[in-house]
Amino acid sequence: MSSLTLIYIILSGIIALLLAGFQYYTKKKSMSKLNMLFLFLRFLTIFSVFLLLINPKLEQITLSTVKPNLVIAVDNSSSIKYLKQGEEAIRLVEKLKTNKDLNDKFNIETYTFGDKLKTSNEIQFNEKQTNIADAFGQLSQIYKQTISPTILITDGNQTFGNSYEFVNNDYKQPIYPIILGDSIQYTDLKIQQLNVNKYAYLKNQFPVETILVYNGDDSVNSKLVVKSGNTVVYSENVNFTKQNNSRVIDFKLPANAVGVHEYKASLEPLANEKNTINNFKNFAVEVIDQKTKIALVSDIVHPDLGVLKKTIESNEQRSVSILNSKEILNQINDFQLVILYQPNNKFNILIERLDSENKNRFTIIGTKTDLNFLNKINNTYSSEITNQTENYQAELNKSYAPFLIEDINFESFPPLNSPYGSTKFSVPFETILNKTINGILKKDPLLATFETSGRREAVMFGENIWQWRAQSYLNDKSFNAFDDFIGKLIQYLASNKQKNRLNVEYESFYNGNTNVIVKAEFFDKNYEFDTRETLTITVKNTATEETKTFPFILNSTNYQVDLSSLPASDYSFTVSVSNENISKSGSFKILEYNVEQQFLNADVTKLQQLATNSEGKHFFVNNTEGLIKNLLNDNRFATIQKSNKNRLSLIDWKYLLIIIALSLSIEWFLRKYNGLI
Numbered sequence: 001m002s003s004l005t006l007i008y009i010i011l012s013g014i015i016a017l018l019l020a021g022f023q024y025y026t027k028k029k030s031m032s033k034l035n036m037l038f039l040f041l042r043f044l045t046i047f048s049v050f051l052l053l054i055n056p057k058l059e060q061i062t063l064s065t066v067k068p069n070l071v072i073a074v075d076n077s078s079s080i081k082y083l084k085q086g087e088e089a090i091r092l093v094e095k096l097k098t099n100k101d102l103n104d105k106f107n108i109e110t111y112t113f114g115d116k117l118k119t120s121n122e123i124q125f126n127e128k129q130t131n132i133a134d135a136f137g138q139l140s141q142i143y144k145q146t147i148s149p150t151i152l153i154t155d156g157n158q159t160f161g162n163s164y165e166f167v168n169n170d171y172k173q174p175i176y177p178i179i180l181g182d183s184i185q186y187t188d189l190k191i192q193q194l195n196v197n198k199y200a201y202l203k204n205q206f207p208v209e210t211i212l213v214y215n216g217d218d219s220v221n222s223k224l225v226v227k228s229g230n231t232v233v234y235s236e237n238v239n240f241t242k243q244n245n246s247r248v249i250d251f252k253l254p255a256n257a258v259g260v261h262e263y264k265a266s267l268e269p270l271a272n273e274k275n276t277i278n279n280f281k282n283f284a285v286e287v288i289d290q291k292t293k294i295a296l297v298s299d300i301v302h303p304d305l306g307v308l309k310k311t312i313e314s315n316e317q318r319s320v321s322i323l324n325s326k327e328i329l330n331q332i333n334d335f336q337l338v339i340l341y342q343p344n345n346k347f348n349i350l351i352e353r354l355d356s357e358n359k360n361r362f363t364i365i366g367t368k369t370d371l372n373f374l375n376k377i378n379n380t381y382s383s384e385i386t387n388q389t390e391n392y393q394a395e396l397n398k399s400y401a402p403f404l405i406e407d408i409n410f411e412s413f414p415p416l417n418s419p420y421g422s423t424k425f426s427v428p429f430e431t432i433l434n435k436t437i438n439g440i441l442k443k444d445p446l447l448a449t450f451e452t453s454g455r456r457e458a459v460m461f462g463e464n465i466w467q468w469r470a471q472s473y474l475n476d477k478s479f480n481a482f483d484d485f486i487g488k489l490i491q492y493l494a495s496n497k498q499k500n501r502l503n504v505e506y507e508s509f510y511n512g513n514t515n516v517i518v519k520a521e522f523f524d525k526n527y528e529f530d531t532r533e534t535l536t537i538t539v540k541n542t543a544t545e546e547t548k549t550f551p552f553i554l555n556s557t558n559y560q561v562d563l564s565s566l567p568a569s570d571y572s573f574t575v576s577v578s579n580e581n582i583s584k585s586g587s588f589k590i591l592e593y594n595v596e597q598q599f600l601n602a603d604v605t606k607l608q609q610l611a612t613n614s615e616g617k618h619f620f621v622n623n624t625e626g627l628i629k630n631l632l633n634d635n636r637f638a639t640i641q642k643s644n645k646n647r648l649s650l651i652d653w654k655y656l657l658i659i660i661a662l663s664l665s666i667e668w669f670l671r672k673y674n675g676l677i
Contacts, residue, residue, distance in 0.1 A: 181602030366463030384421030416462025
């Protein structure tokens with residue numbers, strides 16, 4: 001409170017006393033007690049009113065203590081159970097959580113992690129993948145502004161993700177790794193990695209690359225054998241020494257029959273080898289009898305062309321040839337789909353050929369497109385010609401029916417440059433992406449598909465799609481989401497299959513270390529996505545004849561079911577709709593492989609490096625006595641006392657109004673009672 005405000009309050013008190021005295025003070029030797037009470041009540045009323053007018057600010061200081069956080073992150077992957085460290089880890093977590101001194105000093109928070117960080121306290125050691133770097137990435141968002149030393153209980157064996165030993169560049173907290181597992185190095189042979197294409201083409205050969213690693217001091221000999229069923233399709237003798245402890249072996253296998261073919265690559269184990277599970281890997285290849293050939297036709301040079309080619313060819317079943325409007329005329333029958341990129345009048349003969357042969361096509365319209373020509377030669381849609389351009393952003397139409405589409409955060413993508421104006425369709429069409437400007441939805445589509453005269457077409461009203469692929473990588477650190485979106489569009493356009501009310505999306509085979517996810521989409525009779533239905537999948541293990549039924553879970557734009565709990569085997573399935581006589585069947589294979597069982601011991605070196613880089617300290621799980629003492633005595637983790645200063649306006653103090661009302665009421669009642677009114 002300022003000195004000037006204090007002077008105003010004193011003056012207000014004097015004036016209030018003078019005004020009250022003017023009414024009730026008498027010149028008698030002594031005032032009656034009643035008048036003195038009236039004078040006090042009137043003074044209190046006037047002074048309170050003056051205080052409200054002055055409205056002084058009162059400062060209120062509150063003190064609070066903030067304890068640092070103690071983060072316990074537990075590796076919940078199956079490698080902990082495989083190394084027989086699960087019970088030790090659970091006992092340690094309980095010991096830390098129930099320690100009175102730690103609870104007095106810290107707010108203890110417990111997390112588990114496998115491929116993702118979770119807040120669950122259930123530690124079951126059943127997750128199939130480990131990504132320690134991702135766990136730290138998520139913790140850095142939660143504890144960015146606080147003091148939060150972190151206890152990492154793990155064997156240090158990461159199956160995917162960035163190197164975690166340098167994580168302190170992002171996670172600015174001391175880390176205390178608790179090392180689960182043995183640090184002894186055993187003699188071991190293993191197939192470190194096996195690289196093979198997912199698809200191969202009939203009567204071709206597909207390449208296989210194996211990376212073999214040896215840990216040991218003596219010279220050893222072994223043999224790499226690849227089998228298909230009981231038939232040996234490839235074998236090679238290999239030898240290792242302490243110095244030459246790795247081999248890369250490349251070979252090719254024939255693709256003689258269409259379908260999914262499963263193989264097993266194995267290294268013959270050594271006599272004294274402790275872990276033989278990592279001596280073999282299963283892999284599969286789907287052999288197909290043809291490759292979808294796509295022509296990308298353009299008479300201009302644009303970065304979209306290269307991006308479209310790379311995106312479409314990310315699926316090895318497809319190949320893209322970039323041609324001009326003349327080159328394609330002699331080989332048009334070689335392609336299942338033609339992409340017309342910004343057509344002009346030079347495309348006249350090509351479009352007439354496409355119409356006469358009723359071929360599917362994908363037209364991309366941009367600022368270099370000749371709209372006059374396109375409107376003249378095309379009888380399915382026409383674009384308004386304004387000679388203006390506009391930047392349009394995309395918004396997914398979640399009711400799109402012909403095929404399944406995931407929302408890959410289209411609204412975050414940069415706008416596409418397009419001729420300004422509306423488009424009128426003369427045939428029924430379905431919108432995949434709507435145009436928006438500054439968040440305002442327009443009536444025109446940005447990307448649409450339609451079917452007419454037995455052929456399928458798509459039209460995109462915008463160029464610079466190369467920026468979308470770049471933004472997709474920034475969002476997800478991968479091109480996969482964008483490539484899958486374009487791949488589904490190309491698959492739809494390159495096929496003449498009729499539209500179905502029930503669509504099921506699944507892989508022909510799944511590796512044992514990946515999630516087995518089956519997606520489905522169901523439409524009503526108007527081909528609008530129906531969220532009211534109940535879908536189930538009945539899965540039959542063809543080896544054991546065991547049958548299981550799982551419900552689908554509605555997930556925004558589709559239904560999903562996770563079948564990762566199924567063991568490795570061959571399966572057939574049927575997806576059924578509960579209230580409709582509609583179903584769809586298929587089959588898939590789950591390959592046997594558990595990446596978490598490939599480790600013999602803990603990765604002590606990386607965990608020690610992590611502790612050093614983060615200014616923490618590492619401990620082995622059987623020697624953690626000093627951990628609690630270290631945390632309690634570290635001055636970096638002191639409790640912080642915070643003071644909060646609040647300025648409170650007196651006008652907000654409701655009790656002052658109560659005083660005014662009460663003093664006036666008492667004065668009036670007493671005057672009335674004594675006959676002075």
